[in-house]
Amino acid sequence: MGGSWEDHFPLIEFAYNNSYQVSIEMASFETADLGPDMVLKTIEKIKLIRQRLLIAQSRQKSYADRLRRSLSFEMDRVHYVFYVSILRKCEPDPSHVLDWVDVDIGEDVSYEEGPVQILDTKQKVLRGKTMQLVKVLWRHHRVEEAT
Template identity: 65%
Template sequence: MAQSQQKCYADKRRQPLSFEVGDHVFLKISPRQGLMRFGKSGKLSPRFIGPFEILERIGEVAYRLALSPQLSGVHNVFHVSMLRKYEPDPSHILDWVDFEVDECASYEERSVQILDTREQVLWGKTIPLVKVLWRHHGVEEATWEREAEVCSKFPDLFENT
């Protein structure tokens, strides 16, 4: 009985998402599976790229998008759950041209340089940390990571130090 009431309440609040031909939408992307950066979720990773124009509606929940030549390896038909309505605000637009998006609409997050180092002192041990600047992110979004993990994944960062 309680589940039925909850479903009824949720159904009243749910609005079906649909777009028209010619609308612009953002496309959802995600970091490549298995490349979870140092055991953390990709909270700094971009979630949507675009905007892209809708060329045609295919069935009830699929849309064909006008993708750029850089995304030629990605299939151009997407489920409505992968799309978000485009709000005309220049600050929402992510420069997706530099991304290397593969056929499953994902990309690999790469480090650019080490900004700082420090040691985290715990009860019985000391953990060396490095502050890493990530590609497609500003200095204010740099993160502290364990030095050993960064060294094993990105040895080229430690060649100059």
């Protein structure tokens, strides 16, 4: 049998539509009757298919539940291990030291931020427009955090 899959697609489709589907207990072509009562028959077929799918799903669930085991963990036998060999020597770095500053926090857990000093100004030209840029030092922040 040579040729591409497109040449054999009608045969594959025919074989699939005429094969018996275990979950709905009928062939696929039986689900689409054509005729004057097509809508009513289709609704009935859909109800039947849903009912059979629920039965199949319930059967699969009960089978899976029978195979499922309950797991229990005994935490009293667990011991935590601290591996000293993994530790590395601490190299002191002055940038890792935090400056502690008291901040007045309001009842709604917010605080007021305010400018302290203008650190730098410059002009930037964008598409023919000149913009004034200002670098501001804010209260409760270091110079490196200025925006």
